[in-house]
Amino acid sequence: MDIKAYMEGLGQSARAASRVVAAATTEQKNKALLAMAEALASSRSELMAANQIDLERGKSNGLDAALLDRLELTDARIDTMIEGLRQVAALQDPVGEITDMAYRPSGIQIGKMRVPLGVIGIIYESRPNVTVEAASLCLKSGNATILRGGSEAIESNQAVAKCIRAGLAKAGLPDTAVQVVETTDRAAVGELITMPEFVDVIVPRGGKGLIERISRDAKVTVIKHLDGICHVYIDDQADITKAVNIAVNAKTHRYGTCNTMETLLIAKSRIDDVLPELISAYEEAGVELRGCDVCCSFSPEFKAATEEDWETEYLAPILAVKAVDSMAEAIAHINRYGSHHTDAIITENYTKSRQFLTEVDSSSVMVNASTRFADGFEYGLGAEIGISTDKIHARGPVGLDGLTSQKYIVLGDGHIRR
Amino acid sequence: MDIKAYMEGLGQSARAASRVVAAATTEQKNKALLAMAEALASSRSELMAANQIDLERGKSNGLDAALLDRLELTDARIDTMIEGLRQVAALQDPVGEITDMAYRPSGIQIGKMRVPLGVIGIIYESRPNVTVEAASLCLKSGNATILRGGSEAIESNQAVAKCIRAGLAKAGLPDTAVQVVETTDRAAVGELITMPEFVDVIVPRGGKGLIERISRDAKVTVIKHLDGICHVYIDDQADITKAVNIAVNAKTHRYGTCNTMETLLIAKSRIDDVLPELISAYEEAGVELRGCDVCCSFSPEFKAATEEDWETEYLAPILAVKAVDSMAEAIAHINRYGSHHTDAIITENYTKSRQFLTEVDSSSVMVNASTRFADGFEYGLGAEIGISTDKIHARGPVGLDGLTSQKYIVLGDGHIRR
Numbered sequence: 001m002d003i004k005a006y007m008e009g010l011g012q013s014a015r016a017a018s019r020v021v022a023a024a025t026t027e028q029k030n031k032a033l034l035a036m037a038e039a040l041a042s043s044r045s046e047l048m049a050a051n052q053i054d055l056e057r058g059k060s061n062g063l064d065a066a067l068l069d070r071l072e073l074t075d076a077r078i079d080t081m082i083e084g085l086r087q088v089a090a091l092q093d094p095v096g097e098i099t100d101m102a103y104r105p106s107g108i109q110i111g112k113m114r115v116p117l118g119v120i121g122i123i124y125e126s127r128p129n130v131t132v133e134a135a136s137l138c139l140k141s142g143n144a145t146i147l148r149g150g151s152e153a154i155e156s157n158q159a160v161a162k163c164i165r166a167g168l169a170k171a172g173l174p175d176t177a178v179q180v181v182e183t184t185d186r187a188a189v190g191e192l193i194t195m196p197e198f199v200d201v202i203v204p205r206g207g208k209g210l211i212e213r214i215s216r217d218a219k220v221t222v223i224k225h226l227d228g229i230c231h232v233y234i235d236d237q238a239d240i241t242k243a244v245n246i247a248v249n250a251k252t253h254r255y256g257t258c259n260t261m262e263t264l265l266i267a268k269s270r271i272d273d274v275l276p277e278l279i280s281a282y283e284e285a286g287v288e289l290r291g292c293d294v295c296c297s298f299s300p301e302f303k304a305a306t307e308e309d310w311e312t313e314y315l316a317p318i319l320a321v322k323a324v325d326s327m328a329e330a331i332a333h334i335n336r337y338g339s340h341h342t343d344a345i346i347t348e349n350y351t352k353s354r355q356f357l358t359e360v361d362s363s364s365v366m367v368n369a370s371t372r373f374a375d376g377f378e379y380g381l382g383a384e385i386g387i388s389t390d391k392i393h394a395r396g397p398v399g400l401d402g403l404t405s406q407k408y409i410v411l412g413d414g415h416i417r418r
Numbered sequence: 419m420d421i422k423a424y425m426e427g428l429g430q431s432a433r434a435a436s437r438v439v440a441a442a443t444t445e446q447k448n449k450a451l452l453a454m455a456e457a458l459a460s461s462r463s464e465l466m467a468a469n470q471i472d473l474e475r476g477k478s479n480g481l482d483a484a485l486l487d488r489l490e491l492t493d494a495r496i497d498t499m500i501e502g503l504r505q506v507a508a509l510q511d512p513v514g515e516i517t518d519m520a521y522r523p524s525g526i527q528i529g530k531m532r533v534p535l536g537v538i539g540i541i542y543e544s545r546p547n548v549t550v551e552a553a554s555l556c557l558k559s560g561n562a563t564i565l566r567g568g569s570e571a572i573e574s575n576q577a578v579a580k581c582i583r584a585g586l587a588k589a590g591l592p593d594t595a596v597q598v599v600e601t602t603d604r605a606a607v608g609e610l611i612t613m614p615e616f617v618d619v620i621v622p623r624g625g626k627g628l629i630e631r632i633s634r635d636a637k638v639t640v641i642k643h644l645d646g647i648c649h650v651y652i653d654d655q656a657d658i659t660k661a662v663n664i665a666v667n668a669k670t671h672r673y674g675t676c677n678t679m680e681t682l683l684i685a686k687s688r689i690d691d692v693l694p695e696l697i698s699a700y701e702e703a704g705v706e707l708r709g710c711d712v713c714c715s716f717s718p719e720f721k722a723a724t725e726e727d728w729e730t731e732y733l734a735p736i737l738a739v740k741a742v743d744s745m746a747e748a749i750a751h752i753n754r755y756g757s758h759h760t761d762a763i764i765t766e767n768y769t770k771s772r773q774f775l776t777e778v779d780s781s782s783v784m785v786n787a788s789t790r791f792a793d794g795f796e797y798g799l800g801a802e803i804g805i806s807t808d809k810i811h812a813r814g815p816v817g818l819d820g821l822t823s824q825k826y827i828v829l830g831d832g833h834i835r836r
Contacts, residue, residue, distance in 0.1 A: 019753075022779075023776070023777060096776065102798070104796060104797070104798055106791065106796060108787050108791055108796070110797055110798070113775065113776075113783075115779070115809075117809055117810070118809065200809060200810070201810065216637075219634075221639060221810045221811075239832065241832065242831075242832030245832060245834050246832065246833075246834055248834075249834035249835060250834075253834075253835050335437075344828075357531065357827050358441070358514065358531075359441060361440075361533070361825075362825065363825055363826060364825065364826040364827070364828060365531075365825060365826070365827050365828070366827070366828040366829075366830065367827075367828070367829050367830065368829070368830040368831055368832050368833070369526050369828050369829070369830025369832075369833045369834075370830075370833060370834045370835050372834070372835035373524065373526055373828055373830075373833070373835055374826070374828075378522060378524060378526070378835070379522070379528055379826065380520070380522055380528070391533075391535055391536065391618060391823040392535070392618070392619065392639045392810070392811050392823065393639075393810045393811040395823050395824060395825055395826075396825065396826040397826070405809040405810065405813050406813060407779075407780065407781055407782065407783060407813055407814065408781060408782040408783070408792070408797065408813075408814040408815070409775050409782070409783050409784070409785075410762075410782060410783070410784040410785070410787050410791055410792075411784075411785050411786070411787070412784065412785065412786045412787025412788075412791075413660070413786055414657065414659065414660030414663060414664065414786050414787075415664075415786070415787040415788060415791070416663050416664055416666075416667035416668075416671075416787075416788045416790070417667055417671050417788050417790035417791055417796070
C-alpha cells in the first residue's frame with residue numbers, strides 16, 4: 001500500500017467534505033449525530049464482535065490489563081457513546097455566531113463571525129469511544145475529520161466508523177466528512193501531520209511521548225495536552241476545613257485523570273493544623289506520601305521526595321508534599337515544576353487570591369476549589385476534545401469553540417475609505 | 419561569533435524578562451512607552467546619523483529606490499513613531515481582563531482572564547519604524563520581544579533600540595524586555611524560529627518568500643500574513659453608484675497595500691451598466707486592465723488575462739476583471755484564487771449578502787464596503803502587528819488581543835467534585 005498516496009487521498013476528500021459540513025445547517029448536523037446514535041444502538045452485536053477480535057489479538061500480543069480494559073466495548077460503554085452523541089446534538093451550534101458588531105467612526109459596522117477551522121486530524125490510542133467523541137465534536141463545529149486510532153483498536157474503530165458513515169448518509173452529508181484511517185501502518189501518522197494543504201489542526205490524545213513526537217514533527221498547529229502536574233497550595237490564611245476537603249478531593253476523587261493533584265504545597269505555619277488530618281485521610285485512601293525534609297521530620301508516614309517527584313505526573317495513589325515559606329515560594333514552585341495545567345490556592349486572603357490568579361501561569365487557576373473541576377463538562381463547554389496546556393489558539397478544556405475560529409465581517413452602505 | 423549561543427542568550431533573557439513584563443502594571447508599561455517617545459524625540463540627530471550610515475551603505479550596495487525609501491528616517495517619520503507610541507500608551511491594557519464569569523451547577527464560578535503569550539519573535543525587513551511599532555504593541559500586551567530587522571537597517575535599528583531601552587529603564591522594567599538582534603548573520607533567524615523553549619510565537623513581516631520560508635522551518639506558531647489577493651464582486655442586484663465608488667476606491671486608494679482589490683468580478687448582466695464608467699475611471703487613474711473574454715470583447719481597453727492574473731497580488735496599478743454568471747461562480751472563484759484576506763460583495767439583496775458573508779472563507783468579508791477598510795485602525799483595534807491570513811489563534815488584523823491568550827479562572831468557596 002502506498003501510504004503517502006492513501007493519506008493524500010483522505011486529505012483531499014476531507015478538504016472537499018469540509019466545505020460541505022461548514023455550510024451544513026444545525027438541523028442537518030444534529031440529524032447526523034442522532035442517526036449515528038441510532039446506528040450504534042442497532043449495531044451492538046457487530047460492535048461487540050469487532051471488539052472481540054481486537055481483544056483477542058490484544059491478549060495474544062500480551063497487552064497489559066489496563067490497556068485491555070480501555071480497549072473493551074461493553075454495553076454500558078456503548079450506552080455512554082450513544083448518550084454522548086445526543087448531548088453533542090443538544091449543544092448550541094457555534095458556527096455562524098456573530099458577536100461584537102459595532103459602528104466605527106467611518107460608518108462601517110464591524111464584528112466577528114464564528115467559522116469552522118476546516119479539517120481536523122485526531123490521533124489517539126486504544127479507546128474506541130474517542131472515535132465517536134472526536135467525530136461528533138468536529139462535525140458539530142462544522143469541521144471534517146480524519147481519525148487515526150491505535151492499531152490495537154482497528155476492528156472496533158472500523159465498526160464504529162460504519163455507524164458514523166450511516167449517520168452522515170442519513171442526513172445527506174458526505175461520508176468523507178468523518179474518515180477513519182484503515183491502515184495500522186505507523187507511517188500514516190507521519191503523513192497526517194505533514195499535509196498542511198489538507199489538514200488545518202492536529203489534536204493528539206494519548207501519552208506524553210506520543211504528543212511530544214507529534215508536536216516535534218507536525219507541520220500544522222497541534223492542540224496539545226502534555227501532562228497534568230497539578231498543585232494545591234494551602235496558604236497560611238487557609239480555612240482548615242476547606243483546605244482538608246479540597247486536598248483530599250483533588251487527590252483521591254480519581255487517580256488517573258490529568259486534573260488530579262500530584263503535589264501538595266503547604267505554608268510551614270499551617271503544617272501542624274492540616275497534616276495530621278490529611279495524613280490519616282490519605283492513609284485511609286491508600287495514598288503513598290513523599291515529602292520534603294519538613295514533612296519527613298513531621299511524620300514517619302513520609303518517604304523522602306527526590307527532585308524527580310516534583311516533576312512527575314503519577315496518575316496513581318502517590319502524592320508529593322512540600323512545606324513552603326510563603327505564597328511566593330509556592331508560585332515559583334508551580335511555575336517551575338508544574339505543567340501549566342491546573343493549580344489551586346486555598347486562602348481566605350483577598351489580596352493573595354488575586355495575586356495567585358494573576359501570577360500562576362496555568363490554563364486553569366483556582367481559588368478554594370478542587371483541581372478536579374478542570375473539565376469541559378464542569379466548565380459548561382458541554383464536552384471537550386482535550387485540555388490544552390498550550391497558550392496559542394486554545395488553552396484549558398477545548399470544546400466546540402476551540403474547534404472554530406472567527407472571521408471579521410464588515411457591513412457598509414457603499415462606504416469607501418477616505 | 420557563536421550565533422546559536424548568542425540567540426539562546428537572548429532567548430533566556432527574554433524568557434526571564436517576560437515574567438516581569440507580564441506582571442507589570444498598566445501605569446508602568448505606559449510610562450515606558452511615553453519615555454521611549456521622549457527618548458526618540460531627543461535623539462533625532464543620533465537616529466538620523468545612524469540612518470545615514472545605512473542609507474549610504476545601501477546606495478553603494480545598489481539597493482533600489484523603493485527599498486531606500488522604506489529605509490529612510492525623516493523628521494516626519496520619527497514624528498509618526500513618537501505618535502504611534504503615544505497611541506499605544508492610550509490603548510486599553512488587555513492584560514488581566516476578566517470575562518464570562520458565571521456560576522455552574524456545582525457552585526463554582528468560572529470565567530476567563532486575558533494573559534500575555536510570553537516571548538514574541540518579530541522578523542521584518544527594511545523599515546526601522548517597525549522596530550518601535552512591534553516593540554510597543556508587544557510591551558503593552560505584557561510580552562517580551564526579540565526583534566530581528568533587515569541587515570540594511572542595522573544601524574538605524576540599533577539607534578532605535580537604544581531609545582527603547584532608555585524608556586524601559588525609566589519605568590523600572592528590564593531592558594531585556596525588548597531585545598534587538600545585533601548581528602546581521604542570517605543564521606540568527608534560523609535560531610530564533612527554532613527555540614520553542616524561549617520563544618512562543620513568531621510574527622514575520624515582509625514579502626511572501628520570507629514568510630513561506632519561516633513558516634516551513636519554524637518550530638513555534640507563526641502568525642502569518644501571506645498575500646492579499648482581494649476581490650470585489652458586483653452582484654446583478656448591486657446599486658450602481660455604490661458599485662462604481664467601491665470598485666474605484668478599493669483599487670485606486672493605494673496600490674501597494676495588502677487590502678487593495680486585485681481582481682474585480684462582475685455579474686454578466688451588469689457589464690453594460692458598470693463597465694463604461696469604471697473603464698474611464700481606471701483610465702484616468704492610470705490602471706492597466708486585464709480581462710476575461712467577455713471583458714475583452716466589450717472594450718479594447720482590456721488586455722487578455724491569463725490564469726496567472728487570477729492568482730497575482732499586483733501591488734501595482736493593474737487590475738484583473740472577470741465576468742461571472744452567478745454569485746456562486748464568484749464565491750467559487752474567490753475561495754479558489756483568493757488569499758483568504760478580504761473580499762467584498764456589492765448587492766442590495768438580503769439573502770445574497772448573508773450567503774456571501776457565510777460562504778466566503780476569508781479573514782474579512784464585507785458587504786457594500788471597500789476592501790481598503792481591512793486594517794487595525796479602521797477596525798478599532800488601535801494598531802496592528804499584522805494581518806493574519808491564517809485561521810488558527812488570530813485571523814484578520816491582529817491587535818493587542820491577538821498577542822494575548824486567555825486562561826480559565828475558577829472561584830470557589832471550598833468546593834469539591836462529587
